[in-house]
Amino acid sequence: MHAMNQPTASPETLIEQARQVLADNRTSLFTKPSPRLYPHQWNWDSAFIALGLAHVDLTGAMNEIRSLLRGQWRNGMIPHIIYSPKASGYFPSPQRWQISRAADAPQGILTSGITQPPMITIAVRQIGKSAGGQAFVREAYGPLLAYHRWFHRERDPRGEGLVAIVHPWESGQDNSPRWIEIFNRIRLDQRPEYRRQDRQWVAAGERPTDDVYDRFVFLMDLARTLDYDQRVVLAESPFVVQDVLVNSILYAADGCLLEMAQQLGEPVEEIQGWLNTSRRAIRAKLWDEADGLYYDYDLRGEQLVRENTLGSLMPLYAGLADLEHARLVREHLTNRSEYAPDGIVSYFQIPTTSKSSRYFNPRAYWRGPIWVNMNWFMIRGLERYGYHEEARQVRQDTLSLVRKSGFHEYFDPRTAQGYGTPAFSWSAALAIDLLIDSHA
Ligand code: 2M8
Numbered sequence: 001m002h003a004m005n006q007p008t009a010s011p012e013t014l015i016e017q018a019r020q021v022l023a024d025n026r027t028s029l030f031t032k033p034s035p036r037l038y039p040h041q042w043n044w045d046s047a048f049i050a051l052g053l054a055h056v057d058l059t060g061a062m063n064e065i066r067s068l069l070r071g072q073w074r075n076g077m078i079p080h081i082i083y084s085p086k087a088s089g090y091f092p093s094p095q096r097w098q099i100s101r102a103a104d105a106p107q108g109i110l111t112s113g114i115t116q117p118p119m120i121t122i123a124v125r126q127i128g129k130s131a132g133g134q135a136f137v138r139e140a141y142g143p144l145l146a147y148h149r150w151f152h153r154e155r156d157p158r159g160e161g162l163v164a165i166v167h168p169w170e171s172g173q174d175n176s177p178r179w180i181e182i183f184n185r186i187r188l189d190q191r192p193e194y195r196r197q198d199r200q201w202v203a204a205g206e207r208p209t210d211d212v213y214d215r216f217v218f219l220m221d222l223a224r225t226l227d228y229d230q231r232v233v234l235a236e237s238p239f240v241v242q243d244v245l246v247n248s249i250l251y252a253a254d255g256c257l258l259e260m261a262q263q264l265g266e267p268v269e270e271i272q273g274w275l276n277t278s279r280r281a282i283r284a285k286l287w288d289e290a291d292g293l294y295y296d297y298d299l300r301g302e303q304l305v306r307e308n309t310l311g312s313l314m315p316l317y318a319g320l321a322d323l324e325h326a327r328l329v330r331e332h333l334t335n336r337s338e339y340a341p342d343g344i345v346s347y348f349q350i351p352t353t354s355k356s357s358r359y360f361n362p363r364a365y366w367r368g369p370i371w372v373n374m375n376w377f378m379i380r381g382l383e384r385y386g387y388h389e390e391a392r393q394v395r396q397d398t399l400s401l402v403r404k405s406g407f408h409e410y411f412d413p414r415t416a417q418g419y420g421t422p423a424f425s426w427s428a429a430l431a432i433d434l435l436i437d438s439h440a
Contacts, residue, residue, distance in 0.1 A: 052429025076150030161277030316381025
């Protein structure tokens, strides 16, 4: 067992403990997000894991990415889950996805039929910066380019430089308040039949409700019945959202891909084109001048989703907020009634949903607790725009949380209590990155 609850653990001890979590979650091919709740390989989890491992175990980092690429579809998509045939205890199973219905599904490997934010490219760039990692960039470049092309070709329904997600699972923030209004519009004649498994591992109050899960399952079933034909799914699904978080990560990832192309002497025009168009489109369509926040655009309801969550601040991380960074930081991130500690409700930074939101819940999955990956994005964004003191404070809070409570999946901003699964891989991996790479 790991020695946890050591508020004074030295950086070296914390790195050791984090490495142990990753080693314990490691299978012969990849690292599970957690010991039991998530027994397969997840797309952006593995990217976060590789980012951390790149500092301490370069071969492990490269193998994590290689394992993820095994699941790539022939159209370029990297799915959100690659199933381990040996593992059980997770819903949905690969049988529910039935990806063999899709013309582009890979052979001989079981995956989901949707994707997740393309952190993989950002992880590969990190590997490429490590001594001994340069050759890996050449190895991964082709599959990464195919993945980016898939996003821009198949998920930009209006050709405007903004990609859409067709399931909350694609955002990685499944239970975000951003989906509530859209879900309220999805009326189900009949509950889909399924048995969730998550609540055998985690308390019900920390996980999505059954009503939310019904809609998760409805949307996945719909994509399956449409044989994962992206054009048809985008036309038929009641959930088609141009999400600020996914578009910001794709923009940052496009930037990394451009760097790699330059290093490798590959053509750059196509990637430069994506960057130019998305940069303009994100600001023109997703920025709300009145609220001083970026919002997702709901393509079915044809409106911005005016929910204040950390997703709204992701342009800081991506470097898309040159004109707005001061408003995002001063009016929101450091505002005591939204994200900053006020000494009463919020003790640690940063809750994933603004405290001013009617949906803020400090215990419920993606509706208020602190997540290490979101803090990591905000730290990098604050550093990028020169808010070094603010970045230092969030970094310090993040490390205190894992020191106090262990590498939990999420944390209560009032008490630092850990929720969700313990021994969560990305909490460990990103703590390593924060301890080793001060980035400034
Ligand atoms: C959570 O999502 C999965 C579905 O993909 C689940 O709840 O079963 C999210 O937090 C997601 O961001 C994460 O990648 C995944 C595994 O950690 O768990």
